[in-house]
Amino acid sequence: MARVDKKQGLEILKEASLHELGKEADSLRKKLHPDGIVTFVIDRNINYTNICINKCKFCAFWRPKEHPEAYVISKEELAKKIEETIEKGGTQILLQGGVNPELGMDFYIDLLKFIKQNFKIHVHGFSPPEISYLSKKEGIPIREVLLRLHDAGLDSIPGGGAEILSDRVRMRQSPNKIKSAEWLAVMHEAHLLGMKTSATMMFGSIDAEEDIIEHLDAIRNLQDETGGFTAFIPWTFQPGNTELKRENPELMPAGAVKYLRVLAFSRIYLNNFKNIQVSWVTQGIKIAQIGLRFGANDFGSTMLEENVVRAAGVCYRVTMDEIIQAIKSASFKPAQRDAYYKIFRFFD
Amino acid sequence: MLAKIKEKIRNCERLSKEEALALFYSDEIHEIGAIADEVSRKINSNRAYFIVNRHINPTNICVNRCRFCAFSRSKGDSGAYEMSIEEVLLNLKEAEKTLGYITEVHIVSGLHPYWEFEYYLDMISAIKKEFPKIGIKAFTAVEIDYFSKKSGFSVEEVLSRLKSAGLDIMPGGGAEIFNPDVRNIICPEKISGERWLEIIKTAHTLGIKTNSTMLYGHVESYEDRVEHLFKIRELQDETGGFLAFIPLSYQPENTDIKVPYPSGIDDLKTIAISRLVLDNIPHIKAYWIMLGEKLAQLALLFGADCLEGTVIEERIAHSAGARSKKGTTIDELVHLIKETGRTPAERDTFYNVIRTWQE
Numbered sequence: 120m121a122r123v124d125k126k127q128g129l130e131i132l133k134e135a136s137l138h139e140l141g142k143e144a145d146s147l148r149k150k151l152h153p154d155g156i157v158t159f160v161i162d163r164n165i166n167y168t169n170i171c172i173n174k175c176k177f178c179a180f181w182r183p184k185e186h187p188e189a190y191v192i193s194k195e196e197l198a199k200k201i202e203e204t205i206e207k208g209g210t211q212i213l214l215q216g217g218v219n220p221e222l223g224m225d226f227y228i229d230l231l232k233f234i235k236q237n238f239k240i241h242v243h244g245f246s247p248p249e250i251s252y253l254s255k256k257e258g259i260p261i262r263e264v265l266l267r268l269h270d271a272g273l274d275s276i277p278g279g280g281a282e283i284l285s286d287r288v289r290m291r292q293s294p295n296k297i298k299s300a301e302w303l304a305v306m307h308e309a310h311l312l313g314m315k316t317s318a319t320m321m322f323g324s325i326d327a328e329e330d331i332i333e334h335l336d337a338i339r340n341l342q343d344e345t346g347g348f349t350a351f352i353p354w355t356f357q358p359g360n361t362e363l364k365r366e367n368p369e370l371m372p373a374g375a376v377k378y379l380r381v382l383a384f385s386r387i388y389l390n391n392f393k394n395i396q397v398s399w400v401t402q403g404i405k406i407a408q409i410g411l412r413f414g415a416n417d418f419g420s421t422m423l424e425e426n427v428v429r430a431a432g433v434c435y436r437v438t439m440d441e442i443i444q445a446i447k448s449a450s451f452k453p454a455q456r457d458a459y460y461k462i463f464r465f466f467d
Numbered sequence: 468m469l470a471k472i473k474e475k476i477r478n479c480e481r482l483s484k485e486e487a488l489a490l491f492y493s494d495e496i497h498e499i500g501a502i503a504d505e506v507s508r509k510i511n512s513n514r515a516y517f518i519v520n521r522h523i524n525p526t527n528i529c530v531n532r533c534r535f536c537a538f539s540r541s542k543g544d545s546g547a548y549e550m551s552i553e554e555v556l557l558n559l560k561e562a563e564k565t566l567g568y569i570t571e572v573h574i575v576s577g578l579h580p581y582w583e584f585e586y587y588l589d590m591i592s593a594i595k596k597e598f599p600k601i602g603i604k605a606f607t608a609v610e611i612d613y614f615s616k617k618s619g620f621s622v623e624e625v626l627s628r629l630k631s632a633g634l635d636i637m638p639g640g641g642a643e644i645f646n647p648d649v650r651n652i653i654c655p656e657k658i659s660g661e662r663w664l665e666i667i668k669t670a671h672t673l674g675i676k677t678n679s680t681m682l683y684g685h686v687e688s689y690e691d692r693v694e695h696l697f698k699i700r701e702l703q704d705e706t707g708g709f710l711a712f713i714p715l716s717y718q719p720e721n722t723d724i725k726v727p728y729p730s731g732i733d734d735l736k737t738i739a740i741s742r743l744v745l746d747n748i749p750h751i752k753a754y755w756i757m758l759g760e761k762l763a764q765l766a767l768l769f770g771a772d773c774l775e776g777t778v779i780e781e782r783i784a785h786s787a788g789a790r791s792k793k794g795t796t797i798d799e800l801v802h803l804i805k806e807t808g809r810t811p812a813e814r815d816t817f818y819n820v821i822r823t824w825q826e
Contacts, residue, residue: 136501137768138497138498138500138501138504138768141496141497141500142497142498142501145497371798371799371802373806374760374761374764374765374802374803374806374807375761375762375764375765376764376765376768376806376807377806378761379765402761403759403761403762403790404728404731405728405730405731405734405758405759405761405762406731406759406761406762406765407731408730408731408732409731409732409735409762409765412496412497412732444727445727445730448727448728448729448730448733449730449731449732450494450730450732
């Protein structure tokens with residue numbers, strides 16, 4: 120596949136019509152996934168804590184330690200959630216927190232061991248900001264943190280905390296969070312250790328096209344080096360209940376047009392990524408279906424539980440049957456996959 | 468096929484039924500969308516319209532029991548309601564307070580077995596008297612037929628009296644799908660498609676403009692959709708009385724026709740094909756209440772040129788599980804339109820432009 124460079128990319132992202140972008144992305148998706156299969160995973164987002172020192176302005180989920188709603192999950196609660204996930208055919212959990220300063224390496228090791236001793240489930244957990252914080256708190260290199268977590272049962276790492284990998288935007292909307300280079304460094308180390316990760320992008324807040332290009336270019340370069348990214352998952356900033364919206368009341372949520380433009384563009388730009396995922400949780404089922412014709416080939420997860428987007432006032436709930444139905448009615452073949460995008464179940 | 472259709476469209480030639488059907492069966496959503504977009508801009512330049520309006524449904528009591536409807540009730544049922552004229556006026560006053568002003572009221576009800584025709588006339592007169600500047604869009608062909616039966620007046624008489632009382636235009640509801648076999652399944656008690664067309668024709672003849680609609684995504688076939696679109700096109704050739712066509716995406720919740728929601732792709736395709744077939748109707752409306760704000764916005768690049776309006780309180784589609792909000796603001800509509808690259812244009816009832824927003 121021919122590669123678009125940064126300059127061409129910026130021009131395409133700014134100038135191409137929605138139809139041109141869609142048509143090109145659709146044909147690239149068809150080449151990569153000619154069988155018309157659209158995959159999904161059954162999992163649950165478990166947020167082990169909502170206490171977070173980063174206090175990102177786009178986030179409505181975090182609480183300060185002393186807040187009445189602040190929590191750290193108990194083992195009983197965690198076990199119950201995992202049992203329910205397995206009962207519903209789930210194969211993985213997405214385990215993510217805030218960056219809670221009171222939790223050290225011991226907590227994480229203990230948590231992972233507890234999960235692996237009791238359940239046969241894939242743990243997709245701890246995004247780069249959490250890993251990076253552990254490294255600082257414990258005074259050990261990132262590689263060492265990853266090795267220990269991996270040994271204790273961490274299977275793969277979600278691409279969260281990337282938002283926009285452009286420091287001028289990060290300075291404004293998440294000044295306390297790790298910068299782009301650190302996010303990429305954590306993923307780099309993980310890939311070198313043989314751990315797969317996903318890559319995400321949250322856009323549509325105070326970012327410009329240039330920032331989106333910078334982000335996509337950074338992950339494309341890393342993917343060239345390591346091949347460790349399983350998929351790319353873009354979604355749009357949800358302004359409800361966030362400080363960013365309070366500070367910028369004129370900020371409106373990005374619409375479907377912006378979402379689909381960026382989705383299609385990412386299929387065009389990321390020619391070394393096999394999978395692109397739609398975000399029904401932020402866009403709703405119908406736009407997600409349309410996203411399958413704008414470059415995406417994966418419907419993401421059933422999200423038996425989701426708390427972060429919901430905290431921003433957006434709540435699309437769907438069941439596995441609805442996801443299967445949605446994929447079928449968009450004229451694709453639904454298939455359940457694991458965390459590595461390996462298909463193991465079809466639905467006729 | 469698509470290349471031929473494209474050429475015909477560019478030469479301003481009309482599509483045949485076979486061609487329209489081929490488009491429905493086609494998988495080329497981006498191509499179809501791009502042509503429809505081109506046509507839409509040819510007709511309406513770069514503008515995308517909305518109106519500052521309020522929907523009012525004075526009663527949900529209805530003698531019909533359409534299988535796709537989750538709104539209707541019988542008198543005495545829990546949830547059944549009836550609004551007085553004072554309440555209707557109060558709703559409008561509140562709407563003016565919320566939005567600063569309103570330009571139009573949209574009134575549609577169930578077929579209430581005990582309300583006399585005079586009640587509706589009084590309602591329209593009272594609104595016109597109290598709010599002389601507000602455009603009144605009221606009563607579907609189905610209601611007009613019922614008024615005529617109940618009052619003993621001819622359809623012409625009913626419409627003339629409503630017009631004298633202040634009715635400006637009529638909404639396009641009740642068309643559903645014209646095919647009698649489909650109607651027999653989805654709305655057996657409702658007037659026939661022929662009757663719907665006859666009443667609308669009478670309205671047009673009396674100088675009352677109307678909208679037109681098509682409820683799709685339930686049990687109908689693509690062939691039924693095409694037949695429906697062509698009947699509308701034929702009548703428009705005759706009268707020129709349709710202002711807009713509004714494809715209505717089926718909402719299955721709480722209804723007796725249990726089918727999945729139409730896919731987003733089907734929604735876009737239906738909007739686009741409507742734009743291409745109905746070359747004689749100036750406006751294609753993406754009704755955001757039923758499509759959701761996101762899909763309606765997208766539809767503005769797939770052949771639609773109008774988003775309906777602020778609405779404020781929608782009851783009918785929401786009874787059937789519409790996932791949109793019940794109403795929206797001018798700022799949000801303007802924002803949605805701007806992101807598409809089209810020029811937001813606030814309109815009046817007759818699609819006269821009141822103001823536009825430039826970048």
